Amino acid sequence: MLYKPVSLFLFFLFLAAVIHTNAVQSADEMISKAAVLIRQPWLNDAMAGITHLGASSFLFPLILIIGIGLFFYRKTWDGLLMLLVFGADRLLNKVLKEWIERVRPDFSPLVHESSFSFPSGHAMNAAYVYPVIAYFLVKHLPFLSKHKKMVYTIAGVITVLVGISRVYLGVHFVTDVLGGFSLGLLLFFLVKGFDEKIKRFRQK
Numbered sequence: 748m749l750y751k752p753v754s755l756f757l758f759f760l761f762l763a764a765v766i767h768t769n770a771v772q773s774a775d776e777m778i779s780k781a782a783v784l785i786r787q788p789w790l791n792d793a794m795a796g797i798t799h800l801g802a803s804s805f806l807f808p809l810i811l812i813i814g815i816g817l818f819f820y821r822k823t824w825d826g827l828l829m830l831l832v833f834g835a836d837r838l839l840n841k842v843l844k845e846w847i848e849r850v851r852p853d854f855s856p857l858v859h860e861s862s863f864s865f866p867s868g869h870a871m872n873a874a875y876v877y878p879v880i881a882y883f884l885v886k887h888l889p890f891l892s893k894h895k896k897m898v899y900t901i902a903g904v905i906t907v908l909v910g911i912s913r914v915y916l917g918v919h920f921v922t923d924v925l926g927g928f929s930l931g932l933l934l935f936f937l938v939k940g941f942d943e944k945i946k947r948f949r950q951k
Contacts, residue, residue, distance in 0.1 A: 749940070755933040759866070762926045766849060766865055775920035779852045782915050791857055794912040798858070801869030801909035803837060806876045813880060817887070825883050825942070829876075832938050836875050839930065840868045849923070856917035866926030867919045873909040874931025877902035879938055886942075906931075 765771045799805055810833055814826025841862075849865035862868070881902040885892050910928060913919040 751936045752933045752940075755929045755936070759926055759929040759933070762922050762929070763847060763865070766847075766920075766922050766926075771922060775922055776852070776854075778921050779854050779914065779917065783854050783917065786857075786915070790915075794915045795858065797908050798869060798912035798916055800905060801873040801913075803868070803872060806872050807833070809880075810876065813883070817883065820887055822883075822887060825887075828938060828942065829879055829883065832879070832934055833872075833876065836871060836931065836934055837868075840866065840871050840927075843930075844868075852917055852920055854917050858916050858918055860918045864919055865923045866930055867910070867913050867923040868927065869913050870906075870910045870919070870924040870927030871931040872927075873906040874928045875934045876931075877905050878932065878935040882935070882939055882942075 766775075810826075810829050814823075814830055817823065817826040843866060844863040847865050848863050851860060851864040878899070881898045885895050885898050891898050906928070910924040913924055914921055
């Protein structure tokens with residue numbers, strides 16, 4: 748299981764190393780300009796709604812609600828683990844943005860963002876929170892455990908759509924989103940691996 752977090756971390760380091768090169772910056776700008784050309788009023792509204800699914804203001808209450816549900820299932824630790832790592836997610840994203848200092852795209856953004864661009868916080872949030880919620884729901888709800896692939900697929904689709912919305916709205920480059928995805932998934936696999944080790948330890 749360790750190879751997945753390591754691979755994701757190495758991928759993030761690679762992106763961080765190449766985002767300031769002319770070739771990558773040019774490719775990012777070309778994609779961002781193409782996104783502007785396909786905008787439609789109805790799609791603008793849809794993407795604005797989708798992007799909110801990756802916002803901390805939406806995900807923090809969602810984690811709290813699920814954590815309360817887990818408390819009543821006597822699985823308080825799982826809820827606390829989700830919440831603690833989400834806090835780490837937010838802190839890590841803030842530190843990395845201020846360290847790397849990549850300027851956001853400037854191609855008619857549809858929403859205003861004041862922080863730096865790399866890695867995308869919304870993409871990082873989504874790539875951690877939705878898979879980890881899917882993991883704990885599958886773990887504790889027998890009905891959903893029988894439909895594991897469907898649950899993870901839904902989590903994956905939401906995550907990808909959040910990433911697409913950030914590029915469409917003009918607030919992130921594609922590589923910002925990929926960087927966010929890599930770190931979010933890294934945190935998810937760390938939580939999943941840690942939880943599985945604790946489970947095996949308790950069974951001994």
